[in-house]
Amino acid sequence: MVAAQPAAAADPAGYQNVRINEVTSSNSDTVELYNTGSTAVSISGWKVSDDSFSPQSFSPSAGTVPAHGFVTFDSPKGLGDSDKLVIYTSGGTVVDRVEWATGKAKPAMARCGGDGTGAWVTTTSATTFGAANASGCPASLPAASQVRINEVTSDGADTVELYNGGSSAVSIGSWKYVDNDTSHSAASVSSSSPSTTSIPAGGYATFASTLGLGDNDSVFLTDSNGNTVDSVTWAAGGAKPSDERCANGSGTGTFRTATTATLGGANSCSGSGGGGGTGGGGGQLLGGGGSLTSGCTPEAPTGTAATPAGTSGWPGGLDVTIADNVCAFTTSTGPEGRDVSGLAFDPANPSVLWAAKNKNWLFKLVKSNGKWIPDASWSATGKQIRFLGGSGEPDSEGLTVGANGHLYVTSERDNTKNTVPKDTIMEFDPAAGGSTLTPIHQWDMTSQFPQLDTGSKDDANLGFEGVAYVPDSWLTASGWVDPLTGAAYNPANYPLHGSGLFFAGLEWDGTLHAYGLNSDGTFTTFGAISTGKASVVDVTFDAGTQRIVATCDNACGETHTFLKVDAAGAIVPDVTYTNPAVMPVDNLEGFALAPTSTCVNGSREAVWTDDGIYGFGSGSSSYGHALYSGTFPC
Numbered sequence: 001m002v003a004a005q006p007a008a009a010a011d012p013a014g015y016q017n018v019r020i021n022e023v024t025s026s027n028s029d030t031v032e033l034y035n036t037g038s039t040a041v042s043i044s045g046w047k048v049s050d051d052s053f054s055p056q057s058f059s060p061s062a063g064t065v066p067a068h069g070f071v072t073f074d075s076p077k078g079l080g081d082s083d084k085l086v087i088y089t090s091g092g093t094v095v096d097r098v099e100w101a102t103g104k105a106k107p108a109m110a111r112c113g114g115d116g117t118g119a120w121v122t123t124t125s126a127t128t129f130g131a132a133n134a135s136g137c138p139a140s141l142p143a144a145s146q147v148r149i150n151e152v153t154s155d156g157a158d159t160v161e162l163y164n165g166g167s168s169a170v171s172i173g174s175w176k177y178v179d180n181d182t183s184h185s186a187a188s189v190s191s192s193s194p195s196t197t198s199i200p201a202g203g204y205a206t207f208a209s210t211l212g213l214g215d216n217d218s219v220f221l222t223d224s225n226g227n228t229v230d231s232v233t234w235a236a237g238g239a240k241p242s243d244e245r246c247a248n249g250s251g252t253g254t255f256r257t258a259t260t261a262t263l264g265g266a267n268s269c270s271g272s273g274g275g276g277g278t279g280g281g282g283g284q285l286l287g288g289g290g291s292l293t294s295g296c297t298p299e300a301p302t303g304t305a306a307t308p309a310g311t312s313g314w315p316g317g318l319d320v321t322i323a324d325n326v327c328a329f330t331t332s333t334g335p336e337g338r339d340v341s342g343l344a345f346d347p348a349n350p351s352v353l354w355a356a357k358n359k360n361w362l363f364k365l366v367k368s369n370g371k372w373i374p375d376a377s378w379s380a381t382g383k384q385i386r387f388l389g390g391s392g393e394p395d396s397e398g399l400t401v402g403a404n405g406h407l408y409v410t411s412e413r414d415n416t417k418n419t420v421p422k423d424t425i426m427e428f429d430p431a432a433g434g435s436t437l438t439p440i441h442q443w444d445m446t447s448q449f450p451q452l453d454t455g456s457k458d459d460a461n462l463g464f465e466g467v468a469y470v471p472d473s474w475l476t477a478s479g480w481v482d483p484l485t486g487a488a489y490n491p492a493n494y495p496l497h498g499s500g501l502f503f504a505g506l507e508w509d510g511t512l513h514a515y516g517l518n519s520d521g522t523f524t525t526f527g528a529i530s531t532g533k534a535s536v537v538d539v540t541f542d543a544g545t546q547r548i549v550a551t552c553d554n555a556c557g558e559t560h561t562f563l564k565v566d567a568a569g570a571i572v573p574d575v576t577y578t579n580p581a582v583m584p585v586d587n588l589e590g591f592a593l594a595p596t597s598t599c600v601n602g603s604r605e606a607v608w609t610d611d612g613i614y615g616f617g618s619g620s621s622s623y624g625h626a627l628y629s630g631t632f633p634c
Contacts, residue, residue, distance in 0.1 A: 011089045014041045016233045018065055019116040020096045023085055024127055025105040029075040031058075031085060032129050034116035035065040036318060037284075043071065045090030049182075053077045055088055061130070068317065070115075072129045079105070082226070086182065094180035094218060096233070101225040109227075112137035112145075114313035119145035120228045143170050144223050146309070147199060149230045151244040153261055154213040161206045161263050162221075163248070164199040165309050171224075172205065173197035179211045180218035180233070187211055202309060206263050215240075246581055248306050248557065266306050284319050285582045287370075288621030290326030296337040298624055299612035301586040307557030307578055308533065314580045316606060316632040322615075322622055323372050323607065323629035331382055333393060333415075334359035340609040340626040342398035342466055342538055343590035348405060350595045353607060354430075356409055360385050360393040362437065364430065372607070372627050383435055385409065385428065388442040392416055394426065397589070398466030398538055403499045406430070406440065408517075410504055412463035421452040423463040425502060425517060443515070443523045445504075452508060459508075465589070466505040466538035468548060470514075474541070475501065481569030483527045488569070494524055501526065505536035505550055512539065512550060512563075512571075531561050532573040537589040544596040544604070544634060547574060551591040553611075558585055579608070580630050584622060587611040599634040606632040 017037030024030050031048070035041055042064050047055035060073040079085065084099035100109045104122050110133040111118040123136035146166030153159045160177065164170055173196075176186035190197050192207040199205040213219070218233040232255055234243050243255040248267035258267070292298075327337040339358035346352040353365040353372055362385055364378040374380050385394055394411035395418070402408055407428045414422050423446045426439040445464075446452075452459050472491040482489040491497070497516035504513045510533040516524035531550040538551040547562040548571065557578065564574040579588070590609030598604050608628045615622025622628075 011091050011093050012042050014039055015089050015093070015095055017041060017116075018043065018087075018095055019111070020085060020087060020098050021070070021116055022108050022110040022123075022127065022129060022133060023079070023098060023100075023105055024108040025079040025081055025083060025100070026107060029079040030127070030129055031073055031075060033060075033065055033071045033087070034111075035067055035069055036116040037067060040064045040066045040069075046095070047088045047090070048075060049086045049088070050075070050077070050079055051084045052080070055086075055092075070130050081106075093216075094182065094233075096231065097220055098228045099220075099222055099226050101227050104225075104227055108136070110136060112141060117313060119148070119230065121145055143168055144229060146170070147172065147229060148245065149219060149221060149232050150204065150248065151242050151258075151261065151263060151267060152213065152219055152232055152234070153240070153242040153263070154215060154217060154234070155240045155242075158209040158213040159206055159261075159263055160209055160219055161204055162199055163204055163245075164201055165307070165311075167201050167309055169198055169200045171198050174224035175222060175229070177209070177211075177219055177221050179209070179213060179220075181211070184211050186222065202306070204264050246585060248585070266304065285322065285622060286319060287322035288326075288615070288625055290624065292624045293327040293330065293337070295335040296327035296330060296613075296624060298614040298618075299336075299338055299587075300614050300617070301554050301584075301612060304554040304585055305534070305557055307559065308576065311557070311559055311576045311578050314577055314630075316580070316603060316630055318580055318582065320580050320582050320628050320630045321370065322625045322627070323370070324625055324627035325371060325373065326624040327613075328373070329357055329363065329382070329626055331357065331359060331361050331384075333384070334361070337624070337626075338613050339611055340613075341396070341589040341611055342410070343592035343607055343609055344400050344540065345592050345594050346401055346405075347595060348401075350598050353592065354399055354401065354407060355590065355609065356396040356399045357382065358395055358397060358611070359415060360396055362396070362399070362407065362409070362428070362430075372629075378430070379435065383437050385426070385437045386439075387411075387414065387422075387424070387426070388439045390436075390438050394422075394424070395461070397464060398505065400467050400469045400502070400540070402427070402469045403471065408467060408469065408502060410464035410467045412465070412507075413460045419455055419457045419460055421446050421449065421460040421463050423449055423452070423504075425464070425467060425504060425515070427517075441517070441519070441521055443517050443521065445513070445515070445523070445525075448513075448525070449506070449508070462508040463506060464504045465507040465536060466540075466551070468503045468539040468541045469500050470503055470541045470548060471500040473499075474543075474546065475565075478546070478565035479569050480565050480571065484524075494518075496520055496522075497524065503529075503539055503541075503548060505531075505539040507535050507537060510534050510536045510550070510552065512536065512548070529563070529571050530573075531563065532576075533559065533561055537587075538591045540592060542593045544593065549591070549593070551588075553588045554585045558583070558588060560591060583608070583628060584610070584614070584616050586614050588628075593632055596634050602634050603631040604634055606630045
């Protein structure tokens with residue numbers, strides 16, 4: 001006799017992270033499931049139905065969907081040319097569903113822009129069952145696919161918010177939605193209150209669900225042809241006061257329970273991070289904890305804006321780890337423990353991570369028990385830096401490691417005279433002894449940015465925020481055209497500059513400024529490059545992707561713009577990614593990618609710094625922490 005299973009077994013933990021990822025109504029009628037979560041989920045006893053047959057058992061390729069993995073199965077009954085597919089747990093709970101119109105599942109309907117998270121579109125080539133969908137996805141998403149569910153409440157108001165991340169308005173008057181009660185008929189968006197028929201580019205639309213939304217429920221949205229657009233599912237206790245997509249407007253962002261509803265406007269993303277819906281997303285924020293030390297005062301983010309249209313979801317792992325000890329960066333000039341900014345892996349020793357603290361300090365970090373901690377053999381409390389001659393307190397923001405192993409650090413101003421800009425790049429020898437470092441060379445570009453010299457400390461604080469050393473070998477191999485000559489860049493024309501150029505990021509307007517830093521203290525200016533973003537807070541050169549990476553924090557919805565050399569020889573934006581959705585939307589001012597020599601199973605480390613150590617706010621596991629660690633593809 002088989003013992004009865006406990007009720008909890010019917011809906012295994014993490015079932016909401018399992019999403020339909022691809023389906024075809026051609027020949028095999030195959031379905032692919034994807035687990036967006038960080039733990040495996042058993043699908044034993046699960047069932048499937050379409051619009052003509054009741055829930056049926058199916059035979060999956062495996063009984064468990066691994067974390068960030070795939071399972072496929074052939075539908076037990078045929079799927080039509082215009083059909084729907086619903087997945088249930090063994091207890092009958094709706095897990096996910098997808099609907100498609102005539103021809104839309106041939107060769108397949110698949111999530112594009114992120115497995116388990118992206119928008120549903122018809123693939124352009126052969127199916128990709130058991131593997132990532134990217135190779136079968138179109139180069140750009142249709143306008144309707146840019147509309148995503150952005151926030152939902154089940155607290156009595158039962159309201160749904162949509163966001164249009166595209167560049168043109170989308171008519172939604174004939175679109176429909178339904179909850180996870182399979183006895184309910186879909187309701188029209190336009191018949192709900194308020195009546196909503198269109199959603200502008202970069203805008204919001206809200207409506208009250210006429211179906212009522214429960215404590216453990218879903219919203220499934222379809223377009224005028226019956227094709228699934230987006231969905232969100234939440235657990236008991238979620239969607240009260242609301243579940244919101246983070247980052248705001250992100251097509252691949254996960255949902256978390258918010259502290260306050262923000263319907264009709266940008267999501268605050270200040271919730272608990274737990275108990276919310278999957279929204280087709282997954283990932284966990286791991287680690288953290290500890291108590292704030294005396295004087296350690298986190299600072300809430302400022303200037304938060306929506307993620308720009310056309311931004312792609314984070315291509316690496318969805319899980320992120322808090323990677324430092326609480327209040328780890330307190331110093332004599334920054335006892336509050338905040339203001340950790342620029343980051344750079346040491347290319348000669350990728351087990352070392354260099355960090356700049358705004359209040360004129362540098363830290364050499366090494367890994368210990370999974371966390372980045374100050375290297376006691378260099379300095380357990382960091383080393384203070386000065387301007388050339390040993391004076392002042394550089395407002396150190398960005399840093400990079402040059403070909404000679406020296407650290408090149410940017411400063412926006414002298415913190416002892418914080419209303420006056422002082423946009424400089426300083427060269428330090430990390431092997432120098434003592435607790436204070438002075439530059440070997442210093443290059444002052446302040447006169448190039450008169451717009452920052454207004455007598456305002458705020459304007460003076462919008463100068464050089466990041467810097468990257470870019471080798472001549474990449475510039476020449478990529479065909480970069482020297483803007484000073486109009487011909488292919490020839491390093492021999494600049495005999496004192498070393499073996500590469502330095503690209504400094506200006507926070508004021510999001511431009512990069514290329515310089516040859518000469519050994520005699522002079523410099524050559526190669527002009528400005530647009531990143532396409534309103535601001536830039538860090539710059540790095542990634543040899544793995546062969547791209548210059550310009551990072552923008554919450555002022556741009558937490559994005560990283562990868563720049564390439566185009567066919568005309570100009571450096572231009574190539575692709576922009578958001579952060580993993582589980583991360584807070586804060587002043588994340590530092591970003592570094594480990595060299596590909598560190599790759600394991602196709603991934604390498606990515607590290608971020610939180611300039612305000614605010615995390616998700618007081619009481620959260622991330623409060624008081626500055627460093628986050630995730631993964632990026634090799």
